[in-house]
Amino acid sequence: MDLALILSTLDATLRLSTPLLLACLAGLYSERAGVFDIGLEGKMLAAAFGAAAVAAVTGNVWLGLLAGVAVSITTAAVQGAAAITLKGNQLIAGVAINMLAAGLTTFLGIQWFAQGGRTPQLAPGGRFQNLTLPFANELSGVPIIGPIYADLISGHNLLVYVAFLAVPVTWFVLYRTRFGLRLRAVGENPKAVDTAGISVTRLRYQAVLITGLLCGLAGAFFSIAQGSGFGNNMTAGKGFIALAALIFAKWKPVPAMLTCLLFGFLDALQIRLQNTDILGVQIPVQAIQALPYVLTVVLLAGFIGKAVGPKAGGVPYTKER
Amino acid sequence: MASDTHTGNSSAQRPSGAAAASEFAIELIKINKSFGPVHANKDIDLAIRRGSVHGIVGENGAGKSTLMSILYGFYTADSGEIRVDGTPHSITDSRHALALGIGMVHQHFMLVDNFSILENVVLGVEDNALLGPSLTRARKELVRLAKEYRLDVDPDAIIEDVSVGTQQRVEILKALYRGAEVLILDEPTGVLTPSEADDLFRVLNELRDQGKTIILITHKLREIMAITDYVSVMRQGEMVATLKTADTNPGEIAELMVGRRVLLRVEKGPATPGEVFLSVENLVVKDDLGITRVKDVSFTVRSGEIVGIAGVAGNGQSELLESVSGMRDQSSGTVRLKGHPLSLEGDDGAHRAREAGLAHVPEDRQRMGLVTAFEEWENAILGYQGDDAYGKGWILDIDAARAIARQRIEQFDIRPANERLKTANFSGGNQQKIVLAREMSSNPDVLIVGQPTRGVDIGAIEFIHNQIIKMRDAGKAILLVSVELDEIRSLADRILVMFDGHIVGEADPATATEGELGLMMAGISDKTAAAPAVAEGKTK
Numbered sequence: 104m105d106l107a108l109i110l111s112t113l114d115a116t117l118r119l120s121t122p123l124l125l126a127c128l129a130g131l132y133s134e135r136a137g138v139f140d141i142g143l144e145g146k147m148l149a150a151a152f153g154a155a156a157v158a159a160v161t162g163n164v165w166l167g168l169l170a171g172v173a174v175s176i177t178t179a180a181v182q183g184a185a186a187i188t189l190k191g192n193q194l195i196a197g198v199a200i201n202m203l204a205a206g207l208t209t210f211l212g213i214q215w216f217a218q219g220g221r222t223p224q225l226a227p228g229g230r231f232q233n234l235t236l237p238f239a240n241e242l243s244g245v246p247i248i249g250p251i252y253a254d255l256i257s258g259h260n261l262l263v264y265v266a267f268l269a270v271p272v273t274w275f276v277l278y279r280t281r282f283g284l285r286l287r288a289v290g291e292n293p294k295a296v297d298t299a300g301i302s303v304t305r306l307r308y309q310a311v312l313i314t315g316l317l318c319g320l321a322g323a324f325f326s327i328a329q330g331s332g333f334g335n336n337m338t339a340g341k342g343f344i345a346l347a348a349l350i351f352a353k354w355k356p357v358p359a360m361l362t363c364l365l366f367g368f369l370d371a372l373q374i375r376l377q378n379t380d381i382l383g384v385q386i387p388v389q390a391i392q393a394l395p396y397v398l399t400v401v402l403l404a405g406f407i408g409k410a411v412g413p414k415a416g417g418v419p420y421t422k423e424r
Numbered sequence: 425m426a427s428d429t430h431t432g433n434s435s436a437q438r439p440s441g442a443a444a445a446s447e448f449a450i451e452l453i454k455i456n457k458s459f460g461p462v463h464a465n466k467d468i469d470l471a472i473r474r475g476s477v478h479g480i481v482g483e484n485g486a487g488k489s490t491l492m493s494i495l496y497g498f499y500t501a502d503s504g505e506i507r508v509d510g511t512p513h514s515i516t517d518s519r520h521a522l523a524l525g526i527g528m529v530h531q532h533f534m535l536v537d538n539f540s541i542l543e544n545v546v547l548g549v550e551d552n553a554l555l556g557p558s559l560t561r562a563r564k565e566l567v568r569l570a571k572e573y574r575l576d577v578d579p580d581a582i583i584e585d586v587s588v589g590t591q592q593r594v595e596i597l598k599a600l601y602r603g604a605e606v607l608i609l610d611e612p613t614g615v616l617t618p619s620e621a622d623d624l625f626r627v628l629n630e631l632r633d634q635g636k637t638i639i640l641i642t643h644k645l646r647e648i649m650a651i652t653d654y655v656s657v658m659r660q661g662e663m664v665a666t667l668k669t670a671d672t673n674p675g676e677i678a679e680l681m682v683g684r685r686v687l688l689r690v691e692k693g694p695a696t697p698g699e700v701f702l703s704v705e706n707l708v709v710k711d712d713l714g715i716t717r718v719k720d721v722s723f724t725v726r727s728g729e730i731v732g733i734a735g736v737a738g739n740g741q742s743e744l745l746e747s748v749s750g751m752r753d754q755s756s757g758t759v760r761l762k763g764h765p766l767s768l769e770g771d772d773g774a775h776r777a778r779e780a781g782l783a784h785v786p787e788d789r790q791r792m793g794l795v796t797a798f799e800e801w802e803n804a805i806l807g808y809q810g811d812d813a814y815g816k817g818w819i820l821d822i823d824a825a826r827a828i829a830r831q832r833i834e835q836f837d838i839r840p841a842n843e844r845l846k847t848a849n850f851s852g853g854n855q856q857k858i859v860l861a862r863e864m865s866s867n868p869d870v871l872i873v874g875q876p877t878r879g880v881d882i883g884a885i886e887f888i889h890n891q892i893i894k895m896r897d898a899g900k901a902i903l904l905v906s907v908e909l910d911e912i913r914s915l916a917d918r919i920l921v922m923f924d925g926h927i928v929g930e931a932d933p934a935t936a937t938e939g940e941l942g943l944m945m946a947g948i949s950d951k952t953a954a955a956p957a958v959a960e961g962k963t964k
Contacts, residue, residue: 278555279554279555279556280553280554280555281550281552281553281555281558282553283555284546284547284550284555285547285548287536288536288539288547291536291537291538291539292534292535292536292537294534295534295535295536295544295547296547296548297518298498298528298530298534299519299534299547299548299549300517300518300519300520300522300548301519301547414537422498
C-alpha cells in the first residue's frame with residue numbers, strides 16, 4: 104500500500120470513530136456516576152433528527168446543532184428522571200428511550216417533511232464544512248509530514264476536533280477536579296458520598312445531562328456534519344458499539360479513545376475491502392461489512408478479560424438501609 | 425509534640441465562647457423516632473460529658489444505631505431536642521452534623537474502595553473546584569494527625585488493598601480532618617482482629633487525652649469495661665440507665681440490657697459420649713489461592729458430645745469447617761459418618777453431606793447461610809426444598825412450607841414472628857436462629873456449627889447455647905468452631921486447639937485455664953501437648 108492509500112484509510116478512521124468517541128465519552132460520564140446508559144443510541148438518533156430538521160428549516164448549521172443538543176439533553180433528563188428520581192430500572196429506561204427515538208423520529212419525519220422519514224437535503228450552510236487547518240496547503244509539499252498534516256490531520260469538520268479534544272478534557276475533569284472525584288465516588292459507593300454531605304441525586308443528574316450534551320454532538324455529527332440530512336435509523340447501532348467500546352476501555356477516557364479508533368479503523372477497512380478480490384475470490388460485501396461487528400464480539404469475548412464497572416452502577420440510590 | 429499546641433491536660437481546655445458553659449458536648453432530650461409501627465427510640469435522654477469515652481450498649485435492635493444516626497443527621501427525629509455544647513440545634517443532614525464537629529465512623533465503612541486514602545479523606549470537603557491544592561493540603565494534614573494521634577497511614581494506598589483495621593483508621597482520620605470534636609463509633613470492633621481492636625483502643629485513649637469526646641456503640645461488655653468512662657444502656661428503644669463505668673460491673677450491665685439476669689456461664693450436665701459419629705482422618709485442605717490451610721488433621725466427635733475447635737481466626741478452622749461440610753474440596757484424607765466414608769467432592773458435596781445426616785450452620789450466615797432478599801419461610805426450607813414435606817414432585821407446597829416455618833418461628837422464638845418478612849429485616853440474632861432452626865430441624869446425626877453467636881445479642885446467645893446443648897443431650901455429635909474462647913470453654917466437652925493448620929493440642933474445658941489455651945493458640949506449646957493426658961497434666 105502506498106502512503107496515499109494508508110492516509111485515506113486513516114482519514115476515514117478518524118471520521119468514522121468520531122461519533123463512537125462522542126457517544127462513548129457520553130456513556131462514560133453517566134456510567135461513572137452509577138447510571139447505566141443503554142440509551143446512547145436513542146439519544147443520538149433523536150439528536151440527529153432534531154439537528155437535521157432545524158438545519159433544514161432554518162438553513163443554519165448552528166441552530167441545527169443547538170437543536171440536536173437540546174433534544175438529546177431533554178431526552179437524557181427524561182431518562183434521568185426515570186432512573187434517578189423515580190428509581191426505575193436503568194436498563195428499561197434506556198431501552199424505552201431507544202424505542203421512543205426510533206419510532207418518533209420516523210413518525211415526525213414523515214409528518215413534517217413527507218419524504219418517507221427523511222429530512223430534506225441540507226444546503227451547504229446547513230451542515231458543517233471541512234476545515235482547513237492553518238498552513239495545511241503550504242506544508243502539503245513537505246515529504247511525509249506534509250501529507251499527514253494536510254490530508255490526515257487537517258480537513259475534517261469541527262465535530263471531529265471537538266470529539267478528540269473531549270478526551271483530554273474528560274480526563275482532566277475526571278481525575279483533576281472536585282466534580283470528577285465526586286462523580287467517580289458516586290458510581291462506586293453513593294452512600295459514602297451521601298454521608299459526606301453531597302447530594303447523590305444532584306451529582307447523577309449532572310452526569311446524565313453531560314451525557315445528553317455529548318450524545319447530542321454525536322447525533323448532530325451523523326446528520327449535519329458527515330451526512331447532509333436525516334435518514335431512518337441513521338445511527339445504525341453505533342450507540343451500542345460505543346457502549347461496547349466503553350466496557351472494553353474499562354470506563355477510562357484514553358483507552359476509550361483508542362478503542363473507538365480501533366472500531367473506526369475496522370469500519371474504514373471494511374469500506375476499503377469491499378471491491379477487492381482476495382486470491383481471485385470475490386468476497387461478498389455483506390461478509391466484509393459484518394467484519395467490524397464480528398471482531399467486536401471476538402474482542403469483547405476474548406480479550407477484554409475481567410471488566411469490572413463502577414460498583415454501584417445500575418442501582419438506584421435509596422437512603423434507607 | 426504537636427499536642428502541646430492543641431491541649432494542655434485533657435478536658436480542662438474547652439473551646440472558648442458562649443457555648444463553653446456546658447460541661448456536656450452533646451445532650452439529647454426526649455428524642456423519639458418511629459419507623460412505621462416500630463418505635464425505635466422512645467423519649468431518649470442522654471448527656472455526653474466533654475472529653476470522655478461514653479459507651480452505649482444494648483442488644484441488637486435496641487435502638488443504639490438509630491439514636492446515633494439521628495445525632496449524625498442521617499435520620500431526623502420525630503420529636504426531641506439535640507444540644508451541642510449547650511446550644512440547641514436541629515441537625516438536618518450529615519453535613520450539618522460535621523459542621524457542628526460531630527463525626528461518625530459507621531459500622532460499614534463509608535469509603536470508596538478504588539480511591540486512595542487521600543482521595544477518601546478529601547471527598548466532600550474539597551477546597552475548590554480543582555483537586556490539586558486540596559490533596560496537597562490533606563497530605564500535610566494527614567502527616568500532622570498521624571503525629572498527634574499516632575494514626576499512621578500511607579496516603580497513596582488504595583482502600584481495597586489495605587486491612588480492615590487501616591480502613592477504620594481512615595474513617596477516623598476523615599472525621600478528624602473534618603474537624604470532629606465528637607466522634608461516634610458504631611460497633612467498631614466487629615470487623616477487627618483482636619490486635620487491631622487493641623490498637624483502636626489505644627487510638628481512642630489518645631483522642632480522649634487530647635480532649636476529644638468519644639461515643640462508642642457496642643454490644644461487647646468487655647469493651648465497655650476496658651475503655652469507657654460512662655456507659656448508657658438501651659433496651660427496646662428506651663434508655664434504661666447511665667452509669668459510671670468504674671462503679672458497675674459486666675453482670676449489672678448485662679442484666680440491664682436484657683432486663684433479667686443472664687447466665688453468662690452456660691448450665692449443662694456432664695456429657696455422655698457414645699459411639700464415634702464423625703471421624704476425620706488425615707485431612708488436607710487448600711484455600712482458594714492454593715495454599716494448604718488444613719495440614720493432616722485427624723479427630724473424632726462422638727455421639728452426645730460437643731467438640732470445640734479453638735484458635736485465632738485464620739489458622740485453618742474455616743477451611744476445615746467448609747471441607748467437612750462439603751463446601752470445599754479436600755486435597756486428601758477421609759471423612760466418615762458413623763463409619764461410612766462420605767463423598768464430599770464437587771459442587772453438590774454439601775447437599776450429599778446433608779442427605780447423609782450432617783447438618784451445617786456456616787460461619788457467615790449472611791453470605792452462606794441465608795439469602796437475605798428471600799422471605800423468612802423461603803430460607804427456612806433452603807437446602808431442604810426437595811424434601812417431601814415441602815411438596816412431592818417438582819411443585820413446592822407453599823402452604824406446607826409456610827406452616828412448618830411458622831412452627832419453627834414459635835419453637836425457636838424468632839422475632840418478629842412473621843414468616844413472610846424479608847430475611848434482611850431480621851436482626852443478626854434472629855437470622856442466626858433461622859439458620860439454626862433449619863439445620864437442627866433436619867434431625868442430623870452430626871451438627872457442625874461455625875461462629876454460632878457472632879454478632880448476636882446476649883439474649884439470643886443464651887438461647888442458641890441452650891439449643892446446642894439440647895442437641896447434644898439428644899445424642900447428636902456436635903463440632904463447634906468459634907473464635908470466642910469464652911464460648912468454646914463454656915459449651916465444649918472437649919477442646920481442640922488449631923494453629924497453622926494443625927491440631928496442636930487437646931484440652932479439658934473444666935480444667936484448662938485461659939492462659940494455657942492462649943499459649944496453645946499462639947502456637948507456643950510442646951508437641952507433647954497433643955495428648956490429652958499431658959494437656960491435663962499441665963494444668964495447675
